[in-house]
Amino acid sequence: MSSDDLPPEPDDGIPPEATDADRFTNARAIRSTALFEDYTELIADLTEEFGEARITDIARRLGVTHPTANKAVLRLKREGLVISRPYRGVFLTEAGAAMAREVKARHRLVVRLLIAVGVPPEAAEMDAEGIEHYVSETTLKAFEVYLDGRQ
Amino acid sequence: MSSDDLPPEPDDGIPPEATDADRFTNARAIRSTALFEDYTELIADLTEEFGEARITDIARRLGVTHPTANKAVLRLKREGLVISRPYRGVFLTEAGAAMAREVKARHRLVVRLLIAVGVPPEAAEMDAEGIEHYVSETTLKAFEVYLDGRQ
């Protein structure tokens, strides 16, 4: 993103560990996509429930005003994640649907893992809404293995 | 924050579950403090290492430019988390130090738990940088219990 993906480092035998800056830069990058992930997941839910996702419903479920939801949908549109016509519902594109599926899977897995290690379901749901966005593919796989390994 | 803390709900026997909007609103609130948490934690680290935290070091470790770090420090100052004089180092106030301690404890606990369930240490460190901010007190307690309950 900012510097090279993984600077080769002069061959001094030291493994190219992730530096502090790498970690923070990674977290910042994720932060900027987290909102889109929540929107696509929610739009998928609403579409399943009602056949379409209306701006008002999106706004209410997210706890924001509708102008805020409307603006976000414009950004989603610009990114090719949704399509919509004025005064009509919002629908996911293939890319948007793919993101929704991916996020939903992550969401469920995080909740399951939290509950498995003893977190009360209510707290697990609450915390997962933020955590889900920061769980890497590697970590996700580890969660799966852990959850499978205890039937 | 936005509406009441927990609306009592007309006494219909239904337990006042956290609604979707509550979860998203919670996540948004946390998102706005996550940056401060990272700064205070980092300033504590630098102060321990070098006796003070210089803007340049803060910026480098976070992977941002120094004007960005400088502006953030102004906000931290306004919030009473740090003190600093122009062209000098940045120091935590008591409130800032308290936040740093709290965040660092959370950070370590999250990393430990991730590793305990099988996440590779490298990935655990990376993901924890984002996850740490979204782990509630309840979840943290559960992590402690889980980690203690295995030797």
Add this chain to the structure above:
DNA sequence: ACGGAAATGTAGCCTGTGCTATATTTCCAA
């Protein structure tokens, strides 16, 4: 069929968080 209510859109404001370019200050080595 139509008129008011509900939904949606738009304008415009604010703050946060990033950046580059430039000015100022401090520090250090000759």
Add this chain to the structure above:
DNA sequence: TTGGAAATATAGCACAGGCTACATTTCCGT
């Protein structure tokens, strides 16, 4: 001691993501 390099500050731009106020469109009950 002093001049250039390094560090820090400031100005100003951009965009995200909140909000309120107001305009427009759609929907629905009479």
